[in-house]
Amino acid sequence: MEANEVTLPTMEANENYQNAVEKISDGGFPLPQPPLSKNAQKKLLKQQKYEAKKAEKKALMKEQKKREAERKRKEWEESLESVTEEERLKLIESRKSLRKERMDKRSEEKEMKKERLTKAKECGQNVVIDLEFPHLMSPTEINSLVQQIMYCYAVNGRCTSPAHLWLIGYDGEMEKQLKRLPGFDKWIIETESKPYIEALQDHKENLVYLTADSDNVLEELDLKKFYIIGGLVDRNRWKGITMKKAEAQGIQTAKLPIGNFMKMSSSQVLTVNQVLEILLKFLETRDWKTSFFQVIPQRKRCLDDIEENVEDTAAEENEEKDNQLTSKKNCVEVPCNS
Numbered sequence: 278m279e280a281n282e283v284t285l286p287t288m289e290a291n292e293n294y295q296n297a298v299e300k301i302s303d304g305g306f307p308l309p310q311p312p313l314s315k316n317a318q319k320k321l322l323k324q325q326k327y328e329a330k331k332a333e334k335k336a337l338m339k340e341q342k343k344r345e346a347e348r349k350r351k352e353w354e355e356s357l358e359s360v361t362e363e364e365r366l367k368l369i370e371s372r373k374s375l376r377k378e379r380m381d382k383r384s385e386e387k388e389m390k391k392e393r394l395t396k397a398k399e400c401g402q403n404v405v406i407d408l409e410f411p412h413l414m415s416p417t418e419i420n421s422l423v424q425q426i427m428y429c430y431a432v433n434g435r436c437t438s439p440a441h442l443w444l445i446g447y448d449g450e451m452e453k454q455l456k457r458l459p460g461f462d463k464w465i466i467e468t469e470s471k472p473y474i475e476a477l478q479d480h481k482e483n484l485v486y487l488t489a490d491s492d493n494v495l496e497e498l499d500l501k502k503f504y505i506i507g508g509l510v511d512r513n514r515w516k517g518i519t520m521k522k523a524e525a526q527g528i529q530t531a532k533l534p535i536g537n538f539m540k541m542s543s544s545q546v547l548t549v550n551q552v553l554e555i556l557l558k559f560l561e562t563r564d565w566k567t568s569f570f571q572v573i574p575q576r577k578r579c580l581d582d583i584e585e586n587v588e589d590t591a592a593e594e595n596e597e598k599d600n601q602l603t604s605k606k607n608c609v610e611v612p613c614n615s
């Protein structure tokens with residue numbers, strides 16, 4: 278089926294999906310997980326080591342930041358001590374005005390971001406993050422997903438022409454964890470507790486589930502469509518789950534055209550934030566190659582043949598997220614009517 282083809286979902290298909298999920302879950306939390314293979318155990322160990330190293334690094338950074346703030350404070354006090362009263366007042370005044378300038382700039386940027394996101398609500402590309410999988414993830418994986426969503430919102434907000442983000446299936450554990458994010462209540466997004474198949478039933482023919490397991494290759498982005506990204510961090514343990522879900526619901530599916538432009542050192546399954554970032558880059562450049570090369574980390578690419586079906590690790594996902602968090606990216610404006 279082509280990504281542009283329309284197949285209406287049926288009640289029967291929805292029930293099939295529900296039955297399939299019920300077979301693997303009893304709706305409780307946490308669910309029995311498939312036993313870990315030796316390879317998966319090794320990856321888990323790697324993940325744990327990574328987490329420990331990350332915590333250590335975080336504590337070190339915090340300490341360094343504290344020391345630096347203390348050094349600056351002392352420096353400032355010393356500079357005040359060594360001058361006349363008149364100069365002292367001048368220094369304090371100039372520091373105050375510098376601070377004000379910075380604050381004004383920040384609130385101006387905030388206002389502009391608000392405007393862009395509000396405009397996206399009216400005419401931007403709709404992108405849905407499907408939050409119906411918390412029962413298939415461990416608490417750490419849910420936490421990782423929440424961080425990825427936070428990153429998605431930040432990257433989207435920096436784009437001059439952002440997408441309009443929907444968090445659908447926003448309920449239960451996902452709602453609880455997302456609400457804990459500072460400022461989440463002010464995010465300019467759409468949240469919906471119902472499943473997308475109900476919440477967006479008037480747009481069923483325009484729902485396209487993005488999944489690496491689809492045979493359809495996404496060639497273009499269509500403003501009429503709602504592109505759905507599976508809100509799942511699973512080290513591809515639940516391989517094919519989003520494909521099965523979309524098939525059962527009879528909605529369109531498509532994979533990113535990665536294979537047309539680059540070879541990957543492991544699977545073509547990307548993280549939620551990478552997929553969103555690629556979509557945003559494509560909206561800006563209309564060029565898949567540029568989008569992939571700018572978003573997919575170099576170490577995930579390879580010059581040799583593609584080795585498929587290699588499980589991604591959560592450690593890798595986190596590492597990528599960390600790397601990306603340090604590199605702020607800009608997007609250029611895409612007119613509303615394009």
Ligand SMILES: C[S@@+](CC[C@H](N)C(=O)[O-])C[C@H]1O[C@@H](n2cnc3c(N)ncnc32)[C@H](O)[C@@H]1O
Pocket residue numbers: 486487488489505506507508509510511513514515516517518519520531532533535545546547548549552
């Ligand atoms: C970490 S993946 C989840 C993998 C999961 N086992 C599955 O069956 O989808 C997160 C989501 O990103 C999207 N995604 C990842 N790689 C993709 C690709 N190559 N093409 C299209 N969508 C992709 C999918 O929506 C996917 O559900």
